[in-house]
Amino acid sequence: MVKEIMSGNEAIARGAWEAGCSFAAAYPGTPSTEILENLAEIREISARWANNEKTALEMAIGAAIGGLRSLAAMKHVGLNVAADPLCAVGYTGVNAGLVVVTADDPGCHSSQNEQDNRFYALLAKVALVEPSDSQECKDYIKEAFAISERFDIPVLFRVTTRICHSKGLVELEQPGETVVKPYQQNRSKYCMLPANARVRHVVREESLAELEEYANTSSLNRIEWGSRKLGIVTSGISYQYAKEVFGNSASILKLGLTNPLPRTLIKEFCGAVDEIYVIEEGEPFIENAVKALGFSCTGKDKIPITGELNASIVGAALAGKNPQAGYSVEVQAPPRPPVLCAGCPHRGFFWSLKKNKKRIVAMGDIGCYSLGVGEPFAGFETNLCMGAGISGTIGFAKALEKQGDPRKVLGMVGDSTFFHSGITSLIDVIHADANVIACILDNSITAMTGHQVNAGSDRDVQGNEVPAIDVVALIRGLGVPEDRLRVVDPLDLKAMQQALDAAVAVKGPFVIITKRPCVLIKEVARANAGRYCQVDPDKCVGCRACTLIACPAMAFKDNKSIIADPASCTACGLCMQMCKFDAISKVGE
Amino acid sequence: MATNILLVGVGGQGIILMSKVLAAGLAQMGYDIKMSEIHGMSQRGGTVTTQIRYGDKVYAPGIGEQEADCIVSFEKVEALRALPFLKKGGTMITDKHEIYSMPVLTGKAEYPGNALELMAEAVENLHIIPAMDKALELGNVRVQNICLLGALVKVLKLDAVDWKGLLADYVPEKALDLNKQAFAAGYAMI
Numbered sequence: 147m148v149k150e151i152m153s154g155n156e157a158i159a160r161g162a163w164e165a166g167c168s169f170a171a172a173y174p175g176t177p178s179t180e181i182l183e184n185l186a187e188i189r190e191i192s193a194r195w196a197n198n199e200k201t202a203l204e205m206a207i208g209a210a211i212g213g214l215r216s217l218a219a220m221k222h223v224g225l226n227v228a229a230d231p232l233c234a235v236g237y238t239g240v241n242a243g244l245v246v247v248t249a250d251d252p253g254c255h256s257s258q259n260e261q262d263n264r265f266y267a268l269l270a271k272v273a274l275v276e277p278s279d280s281q282e283c284k285d286y287i288k289e290a291f292a293i294s295e296r297f298d299i300p301v302l303f304r305v306t307t308r309i310c311h312s313k314g315l316v317e318l319e320q321p322g323e324t325v326v327k328p329y330q331q332n333r334s335k336y337c338m339l340p341a342n343a344r345v346r347h348v349v350r351e352e353s354l355a356e357l358e359e360y361a362n363t364s365s366l367n368r369i370e371w372g373s374r375k376l377g378i379v380t381s382g383i384s385y386q387y388a389k390e391v392f393g394n395s396a397s398i399l400k401l402g403l404t405n406p407l408p409r410t411l412i413k414e415f416c417g418a419v420d421e422i423y424v425i426e427e428g429e430p431f432i433e434n435a436v437k438a439l440g441f442s443c444t445g446k447d448k449i450p451i452t453g454e455l456n457a458s459i460v461g462a463a464l465a466g467k468n469p470q471a472g473y474s475v476e477v478q479a480p481p482r483p484p485v486l487c488a489g490c491p492h493r494g495f496f497w498s499l500k501k502n503k504k505r506i507v508a509m510g511d512i513g514c515y516s517l518g519v520g521e522p523f524a525g526f527e528t529n530l531c532m533g534a535g536i537s538g539t540i541g542f543a544k545a546l547e548k549q550g551d552p553r554k555v556l557g558m559v560g561d562s563t564f565f566h567s568g569i570t571s572l573i574d575v576i577h578a579d580a581n582v583i584a585c586i587l588d589n590s591i592t593a594m595t596g597h598q599v600n601a602g603s604d605r606d607v608q609g610n611e612v613p614a615i616d617v618v619a620l621i622r623g624l625g626v627p628e629d630r631l632r633v634v635d636p637l638d639l640k641a642m643q644q645a646l647d648a649a650v651a652v653k654g655p656f657v658i659i660t661k662r663p664c665v666l667i668k669e670v671a672r673a674n675a676g677r678y679c680q681v682d683p684d685k686c687v688g689c690r691a692c693t694l695i696a697c698p699a700m701a702f703k704d705n706k707s708i709i710a711d712p713a714s715c716t717a718c719g720l721c722m723q724m725c726k727f728d729a730i731s732k733v734g735e
Numbered sequence: 736m737a738t739n740i741l742l743v744g745v746g747g748q749g750i751i752l753m754s755k756v757l758a759a760g761l762a763q764m765g766y767d768i769k770m771s772e773i774h775g776m777s778q779r780g781g782t783v784t785t786q787i788r789y790g791d792k793v794y795a796p797g798i799g800e801q802e803a804d805c806i807v808s809f810e811k812v813e814a815l816r817a818l819p820f821l822k823k824g825g826t827m828i829t830d831k832h833e834i835y836s837m838p839v840l841t842g843k844a845e846y847p848g849n850a851l852e853l854m855a856e857a858v859e860n861l862h863i864i865p866a867m868d869k870a871l872e873l874g875n876v877r878v879q880n881i882c883l884l885g886a887l888v889k890v891l892k893l894d895a896v897d898w899k900g901l902l903a904d905y906v907p908e909k910a911l912d913l914n915k916q917a918f919a920a921g922y923a924m925i
Contacts, residue, residue: 151758151768255773279769279796312796313770315762389794458799472801472819475853479816480844482745482836484781517779522841693841698780701840710835713876 152316154309157280158247159184161287162217165243166322168192169209171202173566174595175221176256177310178249182219183598186607190324195598195607198532198566199224203231203246210244210300211336213327215291219247222263223531227567229266235300236270237346238336239353242327243294245287246272247303252427253454255307258512258531260452262428264304267405271350273301273357274405275366276382280314286402289366293403295327297357299350302405306427308383308454358406366402369415373397377419379412379432379443383455384425390457391465396423407435416441423464427455486517488699489674489716491589491636491662496523497695497720498642499556505650506583507553509542511535511568513560514594514664515587522696526558533567535559537574539582547581554650556583561617562592562600569620575655576624583649583656587636588617590663597666618659626657636660639723665716677734678715679722681707685729692721692730737790738891739798743817744809745834746783749880753807754785756884756905760896761789771796780837782813807887809866809879810834815850818858826860828886828925830879832867862886864924870917875910878917885921 152160158181162170170193172182186193196202199220206218220228225248232246248266251257267274273293277286283305290301334342361367376396380388385400392398399415401407416422416436422443424433433445448463449455461467486493496518499508510519510526511534518525528538539557546553557575559568564586575584592598599607604614618633630652632645642660649656663670678699681692688705700721701710707729709715722730740757744750754770761768766789773784786798800819805826808814814829821827831851838844847853851863866882881902888898899915906914 149762151755151762151770153772307773308771308796311772313758313768313772314793314796315768383796386794386796456797456799457795458802469799469801470823472823473821473857475815475818475850475857477815477847477850477853479812479850480836480839480846482780482782482812482816483838484746484779485837487779514779521843696837696841698837698840701835702842710840 148318149315150318151313152280152284153180153311153313154277154280154283154305155180155311156184157283157316158219158287158303158305159188160316160318161284162245163188163191163321164284164319165215165288165291166325167215167217167291168324169206169214169216170194170219171196171205172219173197173199173202173224174592174598175224175249176595177251177307178219178221178224178247179595179598180310181247182607185217190321193607195600197601199228200231203228206244206246207231207235210240210242211238211329213242213329215243215325217245217247220249221257222248222250222261223257223259225263225266227532229270232266232272232300233270234338236272237338237343237350239298239350240294240300241329242325243291244300245290245294245303246300247305249310250304250306250428252306258529260428262431263302264404264431265429267302270302271354272405273297273299273403274304275301276304276402276404277309278382278385278400278402279309280312280316282402283309284316286366293357297353297360299353299357304382306383354406358408361403361406361408362410364403364408367408367411368400370394370398370400374418375420376423377415377421378423378425379415379436380425381432382427384427384460387455387457387460388425391461391467401432404432407432409435409439412436413439425449425460425464483520484517485520485696485698486514487665488697488711488714489665489718490514491660491664492518492587493695493697494636494639494642494720495585495587495660496525498636498639498646499523499525501643502646502650505553506556506646507546508556508558509535509538511557511559511563513563514589515558515560516594522694532563533559533571535563536568536571536584539584540575540578540580543580543582554581554583556585558585558587560593561586561588561590561602564617565601565615572621572657573624576626579654581653581655583658585658585660586617588659588661591667593664593666597664621657621659626655630655631657631659633659633661635662637662637718637720639720665718674716677717677732678712679709679717679719679730680733681709682729682731685727687727689726691726692724695720695724697721737788737793739803739822740787740887741798741803741806741817741820742785742787743806743813744783745813746780748783748809749877750783750785750809752905753880753884754787756881756898756901757787757887759904760893760898760901761787763896763901764893767791767793769793769796782816784817805887805890807883809883811850812846814854815847818854821858824859826862826890827854827858828862828864828883828890830866830883831863832879862890862925864921866921866924869920873913873916875913878910878914881914882917882921885918886925889922889925
């Protein structure tokens with residue numbers, strides 16, 4: 147048997163291939179992104195980056211009803227966007243298998259919340275599968291497709307950051323033949339008009355009851371008997387922490403198929419042990435069920451609901467294992483927060499915004515430009531979810547107006563976020579004739595998640611030539627007149643200022659599109675190679691004006707500014723525009 | 736019992752590649768392995784951490800405070816930041832290389848230049864090595880990671896693997912010799 151070191155995300159993609167899945171769609175989002183990136187490398191699979199999680203899931207549903215085993219992947223908050231189709235397909239069921247991967251992020255490594263998406267399985271009445279390592283990611287995906295088809299039910303496949311981005315050895319099997327289930331018209335099953343939906347709800351309740359019977363004997367739910375003094379009920383990554391802390395000393399009920407929960411099996415296990423611990427990350431999803439069955443247990447009274455768990459936390463909470471004294475020294479390490487890269491086009495935008503703070507109040511959104519919230523830019527005041535940076539401005543502007551606040555509200559989204567949910571938001575702005583400035587920060591890529599193509603790209607994830615959507619033409623098409631629309635280079639501070647002046651001068655909607663590609667795009671980096679700025683120490687007076695833009699390539703030493711890291715400098719020229727003494731010049735042009 | 740290794744540094748220093756080579760070598764030795772990398776926001780000049788655990792059977796992928804048998808730091812201040820994770824009696828290998836973070840560059844925070852001296856007083860098994868200097872001397876800053884790998888292999892006595900042979904699977908052919916030299920140099924630094 148061939149063994150390979152794989153991340154959970156790689157193993158999910160491998161499992162889908164081995165299961166004969168041939169259609170996949172996703173929207174990039176940490177920690178889920180690499181699932182589709184790996185699927186896209188498989189010739190037998192048609193893989194697409196969708197505009198958002200809802201369209202991704204709808205594409206996959208279409209393929210599953212049509213007859214292909216299909217997979218949609220997204221981060222946890224993405225499932226909020228896709229909740230509508232998820233709840234509908236919960237009733238219709240599938241033809242070929244449908245697996246929806248939700249990658250939750252306990253600890254908020256790169257997310258706005260720690261929501262526990264297991265509850266979506268209850269809400270949408272779909273099956274729920276939770277693997278606990280890379281090997282199970284691969285094996286359980288295959289089982290998930292089988293469950294989906296056998297019980298005519300979508301399967302929510304719930305992983306967490308620590309599963310997605312941890313690597314372990316995985317035993318590989320042969321890729322399976324592509325599964326094609328002939329499409330058969332069935333309107334009463336697939337058209338969710340009220341009369342059909344009522345019937346489908348009854349059908350779903352019946353199939354969930356059958357699936358629960360299956361869950362009681364499924365290999366995904368297993369008991370590892372140890373001492374009967376202590377019984378642990380657990381799932382997902384928490385199983386690993388339980389094993390790490392208790393080894394083989396306790397009995398463990400390890401649950402992999404967690405909706406519907408195998409109540410008979412849980413009763414059998416809990417009835418056979420003296421004391422019960424429920425170890426799970428996030429919400430008391432299993433604990434509530436154990437308690438509802440009449441068993442008292444220890445769980446969230448000792449294990450935190452907040453944050454990510456690890457073996458130390460579990461050990462301290464349940465086994466009295468307190469850490470020994472370690473090493474420490476008197477000095478503290480200075481913080482190292484993530485920053486906008488050297489040459490990042492967003493830097494010019496945020497500097498310009500900062501200069502206009504007295505006239506403009508800004509709302510942010512999700513992307514690399516979220517980093518603009520930090521000092522020295524303090525670039526916006528809110529940051530909730532994708533699209534809110536534009537639609538939120540409509541209500542916010544009304545609120546400021548009522549309070550006599552003269553500042554104009556500005557909202558921002560990136561190009562990928564614009565395609566994701568900014569388009570509908572912008573239509574609201576225009577249709578409401580809102581007195582706001584809508585900015586689209588177009589850097590030609592989905593940058594934050596590691597450079598995925600989007601609807602503005604002329605190639606798709608599998609390298610096929612595709613028509614690129616023209617953002618400016620699209621906005622013109624919405625009826626925005628030319629005198630209310632500016633396309634500017636964000637690194638041209640003069641043009642940026644003129645655009646903001648024009649936007650503040652009029653009442654009503656104004657759209658600014660900042661256009662310059664991300665410096666990390668391969669072709670851009672290649673073009674910039676060997677180009678950098680240098681400071682003439684004789685001309686530099688040490689005024690520090692150039693350091694106000696917080697470029698990581700610059701430093702201030704011995705009362706002079708220097709380009710400390712020429713390799714990362716792209717000669718973007720922003721520091722030159724800050725210098726009043728003509729002390730900075732470009733090299734390598 | 737698993738052996739726990741922590742690799743720490745700054746985004747872009749090649750930590751992920753080093754962890755891949757290390758894991759492949761450990762797999763060759765027949766160990767069970769779990770490895771944990773958290774990426775996302777950390778790519779943009781933030782702190783990057785990779786955790787590697789190996790042994791007969793490994794469950795949890797992460798390493799908690801005071802659990803690391805060995806820490807390899809690509810940067811001085813990151814060694815300081817990771818110090819609470821070092822087990823009593825564990826080994827710290829750190830490059831003496833310095834990278835200033837934004838709060839340091841803008842004057843909001845001070846870079847503790849004496850971090851290594853203070854650590855040397857507290858930590859019994861401390862190896863301060865000039866991996867970055869060696870990489871510069873060899874003509875490519877990107878081999879700093881493989882130089883540190885050489886040092887780690889020596890500390891952990893992982894000599895049963897043909898590491899230089901393994902490098903061929905992970906680095907471009909034209910850079911292979913350079914990487915082999917970096918590995919040998921790091922090995923000799925301990």
